Ligand SMILES: [Zn+2]
């Protein structure tokens with residue numbers, strides 16, 4: 001029943017081993033009910049509980065760090081990386097690089113209970129616009145090589161606060177996984193010619209079995225080598241290497257694709273915990289890169305085989321997942 005599938009971009013393997021007796025919701029680790037709003041630091045009037053904002057979208061002339069914002073970006077109070085460190089390399093036997101970087105929280109809405117899957121098209125578009133703006137700003141900072149935008153929804157996805165938020169980490173190196181992806185795009189270009197993801201998108205559009213949804217500019221599909229049940233990937237159909245350089249009119253279509261994709265996941269899985277991230281080129285702007293956004297419902301646990309071998313076991317075939325997600 002099991003099948004080893006190769007993930008070319010990540011140069012890794014997954015085991016797809018469908019457990020036929022289970023239905024989609026049997027797998028799901030549901031997100032918690034929302035926590036105590038009175039202790040939430042992301043409410044109107046609680047702006048003083050976070051570090052001072054670095055960016056905000058505001059409806060009126062309201063002052064920074066007061067109510068009146070629609071989306072607010074603040075430094076993480078407990079940052080993994082901080083601009084106050086220097087990116088000095090220390091190498092004796094081991095190597096370290098200081099803790100230099102930026103770690104920001106994007107508070108997506110003032111409404112504690114209004115999560116991404118409930119957002120209007122316009123709200124999703126504004127959030128994507130903010131991601132892009134922060135990415136542009138952070139790539140302009142000295143010594144920053146990579147900016148990773150990601151979101152953790154629900155406790156099984158690592159969210160410690162339930163108020164709708166995303167995070168951005170800008171760091172002085174390219175994370176290993178992204179470095180592999182960059183290398184694999186280059187490998188495909190050298191060995192086969194062209195772009196791997198353009199070729200994959202063409203293939204998925206012609207075969208249709210893993211397609212979930214599409215609009216004129218974006219494809220939503222379940223990758224052949226999905227490492228998690230109901231993983232979906234959203235990618236521009238056109239070859240675009242940099243999310244930071246995406247033009248405004250693309251964001252409307254990306255919003256439609258993301259809202260639809262997440263909406264289908266919530267229809268089928270009923271409030272799953274999930275992670276979301278954007279893989280884009282590094283600051284060096286590798287033009288052979290093709291950016292994409294993955295949504296990973298957190299359904300299976302990372303266990304011995306994953307930690308020891310780096311191989312994920314996916315108990316739901318991407319073809320079955322796509323079929324369920326298409327129907328809705
Ligand atoms: Zn809140």
Ligand SMILES: [Zn+2]
Nearest residue numbers: 195198239290
């Ligand atoms: Zn491409």
